Amino acid sequence: xxxRRPRLVVIGVGNxxxxxxxxxxxxxxxxxxxxxxxxxxxxxxxxxxxxxxTRLIDLWTGADLAVVVDVARADVTRAGxxxxxxxxxxxxxxxxxxxxxxxxxxxxxAELAQALGRLPGRxxxxxxxxxxFGFGVGLSRPLAAAVHPVAGRVRHWLGTRV
Numbered sequence: 001x002x003x004r005r006p007r008l009v010v011i012g013v014g015n016x017x018x019x020x021x022x023x024x025x026x027x028x029x030x031x032x033x034x035x036x037x038x039x040x041x042x043x044x045x046x047x048x049x050x051x052x053x054t055r056l057i058d059l060w061t062g063a064d065l066a067v068v069v070d071v072a073r074a075d076v077t078r079a080g081x082x083x084x085x086x087x088x089x090x091x092x093x094x095x096x097x098x099x100x101x102x103x104x105x106x107x108x109x110a111e112l113a114q115a116l117g118r119l120p121g122r123x124x125x126x127x128x129x130x131x132x133f134g135f136g137v138g139l140s141r142p143l144a145a146a147v148h149p150v151a152g153r154v155r156h157w158l159g160t161r162v
Contacts, residue, residue: 006064009045009120010154011056013070013106020079020130020143023071023150024048027126030151040159053109060113063120067154070106071130071143079131080142082150087123124157126150 010031012024025048035041045063049056051070060066072083087110106125113119128150132140139147 005043006121007045007062008043008065008067008158009047009060009063010067010069010158011059012046012048013051013056013068014048015050017135017137019132019134019136019138020071020140021133022137023128023130023139023143023147024069026139026144026147027069027151027154030147031154034151034155038155040155044158053112056106056109057113057116057118060120060123061118065122065124065157066120067124067126067157068106069150069154070125070127072127073133074129078129079140080128080146082126082128082146084153085125085127087119087125126153 010028012026012028014021014024016022016025028046028048031041031044031046035044035046047059049059056068060068106127110119110123128143128146130140130143138144
């Protein structure tokens with residue numbers, strides 16, 4: 001019996017028409033651009049999501065590894081900085097505090113998924129701190145500079161698989 005390939009999903013959360021809130025989709029677009037030439041991306045499900053909790057849970061349900069890329073609201077002087085949280089593990093997603101710019105944060109979404117038995121085997125959250133959430137397209141300079149390093153970190157996680 002052949003070995004089952006792990007199911008890997010990368011989810012870029014955000015709204016491309018709300019400036020820095022489009023960070024997650026921008027990272028996914030960068031990964032799609034690299035998809036054909038990068039072995040770490042072969043067989044990976046690259047998705048976008050508006051952050052609505054049930055859609056997000058549906059996208060990661062059954063995944064061995066889900067990497068969620070989002071933007072956080074925090075001290076704007078730290079715009080462009082990014083951080084990583086891993087579940088299960090020592091990390092706990094913060095409450096609504098700053099892991100998402102959406103109505104319900106990733107912390108609450110992960111808790112709901114856990115209660116429903118629909119968390120992925122491993123959940124990695126990569127979130128950059130944004131500063132401009134007004135209407136319009138394109139990222140602020142600090143967030144645009146974070147796209148490539150965060151995409152590289154996603155590729156690292158995908159290379160380690162599970």
